[in-house]
Structures are given as structure tokens and as C-alpha cells.
Ligand code: ADP
């Protein structure tokens with residue numbers, strides 16, 4: 201069922217709908233969870249009018265519902281784990297990368313984020329016995345760094361048919377952040393016909409960072425990123441898929457998170473990602489992965505390498 205448009209809310213005409221959208225309230229949920237005071241200020245409307253709009257959005261928004269614990273348990277019993285081809289990294293993740301969860305790789309340029317995504321893409325097409333997910337892969341490529349030739353190298357190293365493997369990896373370039381978010385809806389449609397067990401967004405944050413610059417744009421950026429992350433998590437839940445996203449640590453200080461070693465999107469991305477892995481280069485081409493803030497695993501590190509064959513110990 202399609203969600204109501206903002207204009208369909210009682211008391212919201214085209215002009216108010218435009219004001220809402222301009223202020224970053226692009227969907228009903230973002231309005232439903234807002235306070236009348238904030239909404240009134242952001243849209244330059246009266247507080248009473250804002251309260252009415254919020255009440256209407258609460259009625260109309262798909263806010264989800266409660267599920268019995270046994271239903272959740274059943275879904276979690278379907279959890280699968282995807283191998284990375286590095287024992288150390290798999291162990292760090294409690295036996296591999298879990299479906300129905302988002303893993304965020306963050307680190308500097310060249311730290312191995314995209315290489316890890318390539319390896320996971322190949323592995324997701326493998327049988328369960330080999331640590332795969334027996335499915336197909338969706339890649340949302342925002343930086344034009346997808347290289348089929350690299351997939352061929354990695355597939356060959358696994359003694360897999362490279363063309364067959366490539367055929368199962370579906371790539372879309374995202375031209376801007378709205379396009380990027382729209383592609384998740386598109387992926388959701390595609391997943392009705394194709395078994396998609398891995399979704400990659402590389403990079404999750406680059407477009408958002410480029411488009412929403414400065415302190416004034418921060419609230420909107422965070423709100424959109426938050427929605428994007430929740431759409432991704434929903435995709436993972438519904439399709440029993442792994443969601444892997446990358447986030448480049450900015451070398452320039454962020455408008456808000458001044459510390460250059462902090463990933464952009466800050467706590468919004470951090471809270472929505474189930475697992476965050478900080479990647480850094482080490483001696484002799486080695487990479488160090490550090491698991492941060494996991495809900496169920498200890499903070500720890502693993503060493504792996506990136507070679508012509510792909511990811512290895
Ligand atoms: P980022 O974190 O910016 O996405 P990448 O994952 O693309 O970085 O990592 C790039 C690095 O991966 C290169 O600097 C190189 O060390 C390694 N790499 C890429 N391709 C190969 C290859 N074919 N053989 C060996 N190492 C490679």
C-alpha cells in the first residue's frame with residue numbers, strides 16, 4: 201500500500217506541503233515523530249497548526265506494530281552468516297556477517313572498504329556449505345568504483361565461474377542521495393522476484409556529505425540518512441539479507457563532528473548500523489578491522505589482507 205502524500209493530510213495544502221518538504225519532512229513518519237514546536241519553527245507555521253498536522257501524520261503513517269516474541273525468534277532462527285574468506289574477520293563477527301543486520305565499514309580512503317564489498321558480493325552467491333548465502337547481490341554504487349574485472353579475479357580465485365557470478369551481481373549507479381534512496385525501493389521490488397541475500401551501498405554517505413553542507417543542512421541530512429538506514433534494515437529483515445555499507449572517514453573536519461576520525465552521519469548511522477567495523481591500513485599490506493559498539497559481540501580486532509585473490513587472512 202502506497203503511503204499517503206503530504207498533501208492528503210487534513211490541513212495541509214500544496215503550499216504547506218512544500219514548506220514541509222523544504223524543511224526535510226519528506227515522509228509522514230518524520231512528521232509523526234516531530235514535536236509541534238520544532239515543526240512550527242522549521243516550517244514557519246503556527247504551533248497549533250503544527251500539532252494538528254502531527255496528529256494527522258500519526259494516524260496516517262505506517263508506524264509499524266508489535267510482534268509476538270515467538271515470531272521474532274522464528275525469524276531470527278533463519279539468520280545466516282556470510283563468510284569474508286578471512287577466518288580472523290569471520291571470528292570477529294561471531295562466525296561471519298549476519299543476515300538481517302547492517303554492517304558498516306568505515307575508514308580512510310584505500311582502507312579496504314570496497315575490496316571487502318567485492319569479496320562479500322562473490323561469496324554471497326556461493327552455497328551455504330561454503331559460507332555463502334545462495335543468492336544474488338544488489339550493489340548501489342555511488343562513487344563509480346564497481347569493477348567487474350575485480351569480481352572476475354576474485355571469483356576465479358574461488359574457482360567459481362566468473363560470468364555466472366557477475367550475472368548474479370546487479371549494480372546501479374546512484375547519481376545523488378535521493379536517487380540512492382529511491383534505488384532501495386527499486387531493490388525491494390526486484391527482491392520479490394529474485395532472491396537477494398546481500399545489498400551493498402558503497403558509499404552510504406558520500407552523496408549526503410556532498411549535498412548537505414554546513415551546520416544548517418545537518419538536521420535534514422541526518423533525518424534522511426536515518427530514513428535510508430531504516431529502509432535498508434527493513435530490506436535486510438524482509439529478505440533475510442546482509443546489508444553492507446561503507447562510510448569514508450573525512451579527512452576534513454565535519455561541520456558538526458569536528459573530529460576527523462569520526463565517520464560521517466555520526467550517531468545516526470552508528471545507531472542504525474548493527475555492526476560497525478573500523479578499517480585501517482597496517483604494515484605489509486595488512487589491514488586491521490576493529491569491531492565497535494556491537495550489541496552482542498566484544499570490541500576486538502582482526503588482521504586480514506587484501507591481495508589479488510581478494511580478502512584473506
Ligand atoms: P576504500 O576503503 O577506499 O574503498 P579499497 O577497498 O578500494 O579502498 O582498497 C584499495 C586497496 O585495495 C588498494 O590500495 C590495494 O591495496 C588493494 N587492492 C585493490 N585491488 C587489488 C588487487 N587487484 N590486488 C591486490 N590488492 C588490491
Ligand code: MG
Pocket residue numbers: 313314315345402
Ligand atoms: Mg571505496
